[in-house]
Amino acid sequence: xxxxxxxxxxxxxxxxxxxxxxxxxxxxxxxxxxxxxxxxxxxxxxxxxxxxxxxxxxxxxxxxxxxxxxxxxxxxxxxxxxxxxxxxxxxxxxxxxxxxxxxxxxxxxxxxxxxxxxxxxxxxxxxxxxxxxxxxxxxxxxxxxxxxxxxxxxxxxxxxxxxxxxxxxxxxxxxxxxxxxxxxxxxxxxxxxxxxxxxxxxxxxxxxxxxxxxxxxxxxxxxxxxxxxxxxxxxxxxxxxxxxxxxxxxxxxxxxxxxxxxxxxxxxxxxxxxxxxxxxxxxxxxxxxxxxxxxxxxxxxxxxxxxxxxxxxxxxxxxxxxxxxxxxxxxxxxxxxxxxxxxxxxxxx
Numbered sequence: 404x405x406x407x408x409x410x411x412x413x414x415x416x417x418x419x420x421x422x423x424x425x426x427x428x429x430x431x432x433x434x435x436x437x438x439x440x441x442x443x444x445x446x447x448x449x450x451x452x453x454x455x456x457x458x459x460x461x462x463x464x465x466x467x468x469x470x471x472x473x474x475x476x477x478x479x480x481x482x483x484x485x486x487x488x489x490x491x492x493x494x495x496x497x498x499x500x501x502x503x504x505x506x507x508x509x510x511x512x513x514x515x516x517x518x519x520x521x522x523x524x525x526x527x528x529x530x531x532x533x534x535x536x537x538x539x540x541x542x543x544x545x546x547x548x549x550x551x552x553x554x555x556x557x558x559x560x561x562x563x564x565x566x567x568x569x570x571x572x573x574x575x576x577x578x579x580x581x582x583x584x585x586x587x588x589x590x591x592x593x594x595x596x597x598x599x600x601x602x603x604x605x606x607x608x609x610x611x612x613x614x615x616x617x618x619x620x621x622x623x624x625x626x627x628x629x630x631x632x633x634x635x636x637x638x639x640x641x642x643x644x645x646x647x648x649x650x651x652x653x654x655x656x657x658x659x660x661x662x663x664x665x666x667x668x669x670x671x672x673x674x675x676x677x678x679x680x681x682x683x684x685x686x687x688x689x690x691x692x693x694x695x696x697x698x699x700x701x702x703x704x705x706x707x708x709x710x711x712x713x714x715x716x717x718x719x720x721x722x723x724x725x726x727x728x729x730x731x732x733x734x735x736x737x738x739x740x741x742x743x744x745x746x747x748x749x750x751x752x
Contacts, residue, residue: 444606444607444608446605446606446607446608447606447607449606450624450629450633450634451602451606451629451632451633451634451637452606452634452635453598453603453606453607453635454519454596454597454598454599454600454603454635454679454729455596455598455635456598457596460590460593460594461573461590463569463572463573464573464586464587464590464591465587465590465591465593465594466591466737467569467570467573467587467591468587468588468589468590468591468592469591469734469737470566470569470737470739471485471560471584471587471588471591472484472485472486472588472591472592473485473486473736473737473739474560474739476559476560476563476742476746476749477543477549477551477556477559477560477584478505478543478548478549478550478551479505479549479550479551479555479749479750479751480505480506480550480749480750480751481748481749481750482749482751483504483505483548483549483550485517485539485542485588487502487503488502488510488514488542488548489514489516489517491517491518491595491731491732491734493683493684494516494518494680494683494684494731495516495517495518495520495595495680495684496514496515496516496517496683496684497514498684498685498686499513499514499686499691500513500686500691501513501514501691502514502548504545504547504548504549504550505546505547505548505549505550506550506751506752508547509547510547510548511547511657512528512657512689512690513528513686513687513688513689513690513691515527515528515676515677515684516677516680516683516684517592517595518595518596518597518677518679518680518731518732519595519596519597519635519636519639519677519679519680520535520592520595520639520677521535521592521593521595521596522634522635522636522639522640522677523636523639523640523674523677524639524640524641524642524674525674526538527541527674528659528673528674528689529659529660529661529662529663529673529674530642530660530663530674531662531663534589535588535589535592535593536582536585536586536588536589537585538589539584539585539588539589539592540553540581540584540585543556543581543584544556553581554581555747556581556584557579557580557581557584558747559746559747560579560584561578561579562742562743562744562745562746562747563740563741563742563743563746564740564743565740566579566740567579570583570587573587594732595732596729596732597679597680597728597729597730597731597732598729598730599729599730600679600726600727600728600729600730601616601726601728602616602620602723602726602727603729605617605726611726612723612726613722615718615719615722616719616722616723616725616726617723618719618723619718619719619720619721619722619723619724620723620726622716622719622720622723623720623723623724626704626708626710626712626716626720627707627708628703628708628720631643631675631707632675632678636677636678636679637677637678637679637727638675638676638677638678639674639675639676639677640675641674641675642660642669642672642673642674642675643672643673643675643707644670644671644672644673645659645671645672645673645688645689645706645707646671646706646707647706647707647708647709648705648706648707648708648709648710649705649706649709651671651706653690653692654689654690654692655671657671657689657690658670658671659671659672659673659689660672660673660674673689678724678727679727679728679729680727680728680729680731681696681724681725681727681728682696682724682725682727682728683728687699688702696721696724697717697718697721700712700717700720700721700724701717704717
């Protein structure tokens with residue numbers, strides 16, 4: 404009898420709880436927050452959109468891509484991985500002015516984050532890769548990065564029985580190709596998004612940012628930052644000259660998109676960087692000229708917008724930018740298969 408009474412009381416409690424907080428149980432509540440469904444809100448018309456949720460992927464392919472992302476044997480030395488320059492523990496970047504490559508060589512440009520990179524209109528600062536698949540091929544054969552070559556990288560993987568079987572399962576082919584290697588890595592990188600930032604929650608109609616942060620967003624729009632930094636990635640969807648309002652005199656050597664197009668008007672033109680998780684990815688700009696987010700905001704105001712911000716305005720905009728930090732990918736490191744008897748040995752020379 405006591406058990407029955409307890410069960411009845413529990414049921415009544417649940418009914419009362421649901422009735423008292425319907426917004427937490429149905430449309431627009433915690434369920435929506437957890438799965439990314441939008442509610443009706445005027446904020447849905449903002450020029451920045453919440454990071455969309457997507458679980459539509461080939462698990463076997465993304466698991467293979469994840470292994471390859473952490474696979475040091477794709478590099479000549481057997482030491483460098485994709486994660487070396489795009490560390491998933493530190494915002495998808497390496498927090499260095501330029502990345503360290505083969506034989507401790509330093510790269511020529513700051514390494515951008517891989518998080519939310521699927522929202523970029525192209526990859527690399529100069530946009531020379533049209534998508535993540537094309538980008539994934541670059542570092543493997545770059546002598547200053549992984550310093551291998553595409554044929555050797557495929558041969559290394561082919562010589563490892565577990566990889567040979569996994570590639571066959573995913574692609575239906577006996578031979579491992581660099582195209583399929585890059586395709587698998589890109590498939591994994593497509594999953595590296597950071598939803599549920601406090602700003603995204605605010606966009607969905609919930610009060611998850613402070614008055615100072617909301618003021619910062621208003622300034623972000625009023626000053627003109629929103630003209631380049633909008634959309635899902637808060638950037639990444641356009642090319643712009645660095646130095647629109649006045650020439651950027653801190654770096655006149657890095658020519659940006661000109662290296663791809665050879666068009667004079669593309670000198671000092673770069674892909675607009677993503678601002679999501681920006682507080683995690685210092686130093687800033689292609690030349691890593693500052694470690695301070697406040698200074699980066701002031702530089703943008705001066706060189707791109709032709710204006711000078713007050714300290715209060717800068718602080719408010721930075722406060723807003725910090726609301727763009729979303730849920731970081733929770734990665735369980737893959738256990739990589741052992742080399743085969745004929746796997747080429749690492750070469751540090």
